[in-house]
Amino acid sequence: MRIGFGWDLHTLMAGRRLLFGGVEVDVPFGESGHSDGDVLVHALIDALLGALALGDIGSHFPPSDPRWKDVNSMQLLEKTMAMVRERSYRILNLDSTIVLQRPKLSQYIPEIQKNLAAAVGCAESQVSVKAKTKEKVDATGEGRAVEAYAVVLLEALERGGR
Numbered sequence: 001m002r003i004g005f006g007w008d009l010h011t012l013m014a015g016r017r018l019l020f021g022g023v024e025v026d027v028p029f030g031e032s033g034h035s036d037g038d039v040l041v042h043a044l045i046d047a048l049l050g051a052l053a054l055g056d057i058g059s060h061f062p063p064s065d066p067r068w069k070d071v072n073s074m075q076l077l078e079k080t081m082a083m084v085r086e087r088s089y090r091i092l093n094l095d096s097t098i099v100l101q102r103p104k105l106s107q108y109i110p111e112i113q114k115n116l117a118a119a120v121g122c123a124e125s126q127v128s129v130k131a132k133t134k135e136k137v138d139a140t141g142e143g144r145a146v147e148a149y150a151v152v153l154l155e156a157l158e159r160g161g162r
Contacts, residue, residue, distance in 0.1 A: 002089065004051025006150040008042035012143065020098055020105070020148075021112035021129065022074040022119070027103055031146060034063035038073035040098055040129075043148040044116070045073075045080045047094075051154045052087055077119050089154040091120050095128040099140055099147040105131040 012018075016030030019038040031037030045057045054060070061068045061076050068076070084090070094116065098105060105112075109129050117124040134141030 001092070001156070002051040002154045004047040004049065004152050004154070006043040006046030006050060007147065008039045008046065009140070009145055009147045010037050010039050011139070011145050019073070020108065021116045023108055023112045023115055025103065025105065025108055035061070035068055035071045035076065036073050039146050040096060040112070040148040040150070041073035041077050043150040044094065044096065044152070045077055047150040047152045048080050048084055051152055052083060052089070054083065074119055081120055084154065088157045090157055091122045091126060091152055092155045093126055093153040094120065094122070094150065096148060096150040097130045097132055099132050099134055101133050101136065101141055101143045
């Protein structure tokens with residue numbers, strides 16, 4: 001088994017979509033970023049790459065590469081999951097936390113969970129998505145940024161997983 005941890009942060013700005021796990025939240029602001037800015041997917045990608053000891057999202061999908069400009073982060077997750085499968089691993093458990101002062105995300109969490117489970121090829125019962133605030137502390141708590149954390153547990157499909 002292998003475990004990986006990921007974290008990401010993006011500033012918030014008007015005129016962008018706010019996405020978590022490919023699910024759009026209906027607000028007039030969103031994440032800044034080179035891609036679509038889906039901070040939850042970015043944290044998950046970092047967790048998966050970390051579990052495989054393959055670096056981080058920036059080393060595979062660098063913001064300096066125009067191919068990734070405004071790309072759907074779910075496509076990046078698909079490419080990352082191909083790396084997981086190529087190395088003969090599968091996800092046993094995915095635990096994540098979105099940190100955002102507003103809006104409340106409880107109504108979106110079931111759809112985010114379902115979307116992530118489908119994207120990584122596991123049951124919804126293996127995916128946890130939580131939402132927290134920063135109690136008005138720092139840039140995230142002041143509503144100027146959003147963060148996400150993710151932890152994954154991978155299991156080798158066969159003995160000798162790399």
